[in-house]
Amino acid sequence: MTTAQDPLLQINKLSITFRNRFGETSAVRDLDLNLGENETVAIIGESGSGKSVTALSLTGLLPAKPACEVSGEILYKGENLLEASEKRLRKLRGEAIAYIFQEPSTSLNPVFTVGYQIKEAIRAHLPKETNVHERAIRALDEVGIREPEARLKAYPFEMSGGMQQRVMIAMALACEPRILIADEPTTALDVTIQKQIIDLLKDIKQRRQMAIMMITHNFGIVSGFADRVIVMYRGEVVETGPTEEVLSKPQHPYTQALIACIPRLGAKKRRLTTINAEMIKQ
Amino acid sequence: MSELLLEVKNLSVHYPVKQGFLKADKIFKAVDDISFTIKKGQTVGLVGESGSGKTTTGRALVKLAPITKGQILYAGEAITNLSLKRFLPYRRKIQMIFQDPYASLNPRMTVQEIIAEPLKVHFPHMKRKDRVERVSELLDKVGLSPKWRSRYPHQFSGGQRQRINIARALACEPEFIICDEPVSALDVSVQAQIVNLLQDLQEAHELTYLFIAHDLAVVEHISDFVLVMTEGKIVEQAEAEAIYKHAEHPYTQKLLSAVPVF
Ligand SMILES: Nc1ncnc2c1ncn2[C@@H]1O[C@H](COP(=O)(O)OP(=O)(O)OP(=O)(O)O)[C@@H](O)[C@H]1O
Ligand SMILES: Nc1ncnc2c1ncn2[C@@H]1O[C@H](COP(=O)(O)OP(=O)(O)OP(=O)(O)O)[C@@H](O)[C@H]1O
Ligand SMILES: [Mg+2]
Numbered sequence: 001m002t003t004a005q006d007p008l009l010q011i012n013k014l015s016i017t018f019r020n021r022f023g024e025t026s027a028v029r030d031l032d033l034n035l036g037e038n039e040t041v042a043i044i045g046e047s048g049s050g051k052s053v054t055a056l057s058l059t060g061l062l063p064a065k066p067a068c069e070v071s072g073e074i075l076y077k078g079e080n081l082l083e084a085s086e087k088r089l090r091k092l093r094g095e096a097i098a099y100i101f102q103e104p105s106t107s108l109n110p111v112f113t114v115g116y117q118i119k120e121a122i123r124a125h126l127p128k129e130t131n132v133h134e135r136a137i138r139a140l141d142e143v144g145i146r147e148p149e150a151r152l153k154a155y156p157f158e159m160s161g162g163m164q165q166r167v168m169i170a171m172a173l174a175c176e177p178r179i180l181i182a183d184e185p186t187t188a189l190d191v192t193i194q195k196q197i198i199d200l201l202k203d204i205k206q207r208r209q210m211a212i213m214m215i216t217h218n219f220g221i222v223s224g225f226a227d228r229v230i231v232m233y234r235g236e237v238v239e240t241g242p243t244e245e246v247l248s249k250p251q252h253p254y255t256q257a258l259i260a261c262i263p264r265l266g267a268k269k270r271r272l273t274t275i276n277a278e279m280i281k282q
Numbered sequence: 283m284s285e286l287l288l289e290v291k292n293l294s295v296h297y298p299v300k301q302g303f304l305k306a307d308k309i310f311k312a313v314d315d316i317s318f319t320i321k322k323g324q325t326v327g328l329v330g331e332s333g334s335g336k337t338t339t340g341r342a343l344v345k346l347a348p349i350t351k352g353q354i355l356y357a358g359e360a361i362t363n364l365s366l367k368r369f370l371p372y373r374r375k376i377q378m379i380f381q382d383p384y385a386s387l388n389p390r391m392t393v394q395e396i397i398a399e400p401l402k403v404h405f406p407h408m409k410r411k412d413r414v415e416r417v418s419e420l421l422d423k424v425g426l427s428p429k430w431r432s433r434y435p436h437q438f439s440g441g442q443r444q445r446i447n448i449a450r451a452l453a454c455e456p457e458f459i460i461c462d463e464p465v466s467a468l469d470v471s472v473q474a475q476i477v478n479l480l481q482d483l484q485e486a487h488e489l490t491y492l493f494i495a496h497d498l499a500v501v502e503h504i505s506d507f508v509l510v511m512t513e514g515k516i517v518e519q520a521e522a523e524a525i526y527k528h529a530e531h532p533y534t535q536k537l538l539s540a541v542p543v544f
């Protein structure tokens with residue numbers, strides 16, 4: 001259930017600007033976003049519209065000033081994370097807010113086996129767990145990796161793209177976070193595994209409280225999974241609302257145009273529909 | 283009738299699995315005796331289970347995975363056992379767009395350097411000015427601003443990095459491109475733009491594609507022919523239309539029925 005009055009996470013007027021010797025890039029402008037207890041919010045939108053950097057800003061994972069300037073407010077249970085110390089943020093990253101990153105290679109260490117990495121994550125976040133080995137096997141099994149015990153000995157390069165992605169999902173879930181931030185968690189997965197992962201996330205949400213912020217380009221996943229949708233375009237939120245409403249009656253021209261671009265099985269089009277900037281001008 | 287560009291015969295890629303000290307290693311069959319052909323100017327879609335050997339198949343074609351058995355003929359030439367030197371011309375003709383964009387871009391090189399690198403290797407006489415121009419043209423084609431040429435890979439979004447990868451693969455005017463999940467990190471509009479671009483280039487230059495992807499609607503749209511893999515084997519291959527209308531293998535049926543509808 002969502003408690004609208006008292007969200008778990010409340011983002012107010014978030015702006016993110018990158019600076020380098022060639023000038024400034026404004027990646028996110030005045031973004032407002034709430035995430036309730038046990039709620040699933042999907043962020044969709046244009047490539048480069050600021051979805052990932054918004055997710056990274058929550059626990060201070062962006063480059064430091066002056067390369068990157070973040071302003072606004074990020075309240076986690078009332079505490080402003082933009083003012084929290086690095087020590088506090090590190091603790092939160094472990095215990096409360098877990099990430100599944102967009103590209104596996106940016107978060108799996110190539111020189112350690114995946115077993116070592118999963119077990120480290122379990123030891124760090126669940127110090128009370130007595131049978132770390134069993135728990136690691138179970139974590140891999142849950143995400144549909146065959147022969148999980150043997151796979152613990154594999155190095156990331158010995159795994160396929162989709163398997164690496166599932167290892168990251170297993171590591172994030174093993175920490176039993178309050179908020180899971182999943183940045184395109186299923187892009188490298190075939191549709192059957194994709195379904196399995198979504199079912200797993202639903203199941204975990206049922207068993208323990210977990211809110212999910214899901215960044216995705218996949219409308220099938222959005223419609224079957226998210227309570228609410230946020231649409232981003234050029235660094236701004238252009239539309240937000242209950243999933244069903246946004247998908248069936250999109251209000252903003254960008255959302256409408258985006259939905260028109262979804263390729264469909266059996267469509268038999270000669271060319272796929274794209275968006276040009278003129279379509280979006282309001 | 284168009285001619286065959288690629289002929290893969292009984293290709294296997296096996297990896298040893300370490301069993302510990304003194305025990306004999308077992309082998310793992312990542313790709314297990316597969317055969318297929320691709321006609322010039324065609325697109326063959328490759329779909330299948332995660333971990334079924336799709337990427338390994340693609341990598342074997344460009345000598346990036348160790349071939350245990352089998353033969354690969356490119357335009358009638360056996361390229362399986364060529365020395366690296368004699369393989370060099372094929373390195374230009376056959377390009378690969380890699381699945382994990384970040385892992386395949388050198389973090390210490392700017393976008394200009396990344397895209398210009400293959401041009402330097404394969405067209406050593408090209409003037410600097412022409413190279414810069416060519417890079418601008420390529421960035422523009424994939425929907426990135428040429429202004430961003432001096433940025434490093436980490437300064438881009440996931441989908442933008444994917445497009446840098448695509449621009450690099452197109453740089454040397456290849457004949458055959460192995461596209462490993464080329465559009466999975468892109469929003470549906472940019473995805474459509476890239477798919478249309480690939481199709482335009484195909485029409486203009488008779489390009490040939492092996493298109494690996496999980497999005498069955500995109501594969502259906504772009505492919506003439508589709509291969510389905512599970513556990514290292516090709517379990518079904520047919521014209522794109524036929525596969526989507528009446529899939530025969532249980533895995534293909536399972537795959538089609540799991541497509542999320544919206
Ligand atoms: N370190 C950085 N320096 C400069 N610009 C950056 C940096 N990181 C990101 N950007 C820019 O900020 C914008 C937002 O990037 P972000 O990664 O949030 O996009 P995204 O919405 O996640 O896109 P995608 O769907 O392609 O992953 C992009 O234009 C990107 O180029
Ligand atoms: N260098 C390696 N050493 C050992 N095993 C490997 C190596 N590379 C790949 N494998 C194994 O080979 C199998 C096939 O991997 P591949 O990357 O080809 O799968 P894929 O079909 O591309 O999957 P995905 O859709 O998840 O990307 C996997 O089980 C993987 O673990
Ligand atoms: Mg992103």
Ligand SMILES: [Mg+2]
Nearest residue numbers: 160161337381
């Ligand atoms: Mg792969």
